Amino acid sequence: MKLLVLGGSGFVGGAVVAEAIHRGWAVTAFNRGRHGAPPAGVRHLLGDRTAADGLAALAEGEWDLVVDTWDGAPRAAQATARMLAERAGHYVYVSSGSVYARPVPAGVTEQAPLVTAGPDDIDDDYPTLKAGAERALRAVLGDRVLLARAGLILGPGEDIGRLPWWLNRLARGGDVLAPGPADLPVQYVDVRDLAAFLLDAGAAGRAGAVNVVSRPGHTTMGELLTVGVTATGADARLRWAEPEQLLAAGVEPWNDLPIWIPPGHEYRWMQQMDVTRAYAGGLSCRPVTETVVDTWAWLRRVGSVPARAGRPARQPVGLDPDREAALLAALTTDRPPPVPSR
Template identity: 55%
Template sequence: MRLLVLGGTEFVGRAVVEAAVGRGWDVTVFHRGRHEAPAGVRALHGDRTTEDGLAALEGGGEWDVVVDTWSSAPRAVRDTARLLKDRVGRYVYVSSCSVYDWAPPAGYTEDAPLVTGASPDAEQTAYPQDKRGAELAVLDTFGADRSVLARAGLIIGPYENVGRLPWWLNRMAKGGPVLAPGPRELPIQYIDARDLADWILGAAERELSGPYNLIGPSEHATMGTLLDACAEVTGGAAELRWTEPEVILEAGIEPWTQLPVWVPPGSDMHDALHSADVSRAVETGLVCRPVEETVADTWSWLQGLDGTAPQRADRTAKGLDPEVEAKVLASAGGVSDTTL
């Protein structure tokens, strides 16, 4: 298979490239040159945000599939899709479950209502509209039969540049009492970037089309299994103090960002972020590795960087201030080694 990856040097794009190289595919990456391309690929340089930024792609070349992870102005996807229309067989766009009208109910499928106000011709606006606008750009040019919309949820794993799992790992490595947001058995949904990559390549091989919710099944992991794995892999010096959601919220702690991954049970946020129906993806080949493997591999990668994970400039910083954590633990007295 001949694969073109737009980007391909960071997080999801890099996972796709490495998986494709591992399969023996002929891989080309088109990127800005800010990071070194993975070994075994042909590299083309350009900046989609600038005039003539696609020039390196204009000189010919044909591919069976292109994978695009763009999350800014939809017009960049529009321009790229139009340029590649007659030279690429299938366009896989890594979109987001954020394209669904907020907040989708628990169990929502790919048929759930979508956000309004999106345009394939737009400059950068808001993340949900930008992702949906990019979907429209792909559909306008490649049609529903030659496009795949991989609507990912929470993505973690090696090369993460958003800061969620790396924050938890670094916090556990410091040891001591850790504010663990309960309940311990709260289901969470995420996808390892490598599992997402494997599904994408399989979808290209089978010539799939249409939208897919790309997240692990809700029964795949819990806050307990995730944080237990983080505590164990970092040496076991951390003591998880499971704390009631009400205590956390009353302290003014922001779910999802200050305590990454976690959102309170029974909330619209939990329904939207951790309760999607992913049966369509599972039926078409999605396989998710154990949470312990994702955590261990991310920790191994992070240690190679001296604990300092890359951070995208267009994403907010994640994590809880140590003073806030200590104050809540002191006043609430979290429960250690107990299931809430």
């Protein structure tokens, strides 16, 4: 198989390249070259999709499959697809569950309405950019494009830092503020399982939209953090707090305490997505222990979470240590948790 990865140096793109190399495929990566060279044996094409002549390096060549990780202007996705339409057998676009229009119901399927977005848009928020790119690619490629709407993505190489934040926090030991309930179901996909699915589905010519994430309840907050304690080997003690306590103290789910989305929260659907189509199409998700252990091994090797390829720096995730300490103290004394000043 001849594969073209549009991106290839970031979290998901890097995993796709690695999986394709493992399969013995002929891999070409097209990107701006700002995050290092691709692995040995990968053909590297340089270009900037936001520049007037940025696609020149793609003017020649044919590929059996294209995997596109773009999250910028839909117009750029559209221009790339038009250039490659006659020279690519099939196309896979790494989209996101964020494309669904609010309010999103629990168990959301691929048929749910999307946020309003245009294929010619040049700037907007993340959900709109992804939805606009989906429209652009459908218009150009029709039934030759698979729209992989990924949910929460974890695993080695994570460049947002959600699971790495938890692992670093657990490694420091001591009392750790753990957001309850401990049996809260968590739905995510390991980036390596996502990459394997993208290549399998692309090679099979699957098309249309598909939610790509584990089944709801693949793990729980309790299991995830307990496995993290074991993996880091730290003397960490999980101190569970009820969601109501944390929310009353102004703790923001997903950002202050990564991965956690409590029951009843407006974004709880993000860990309750319907994945019938993905599993029917061959998605397989490894145990949470493997994801956590491998992420910790990778994090110790690289030292810190890498910058996000091609994207501006974002505010770090996770609670400030002083704020966590104050919340833990409030739990110990049964005092009302402190509300941060705004």
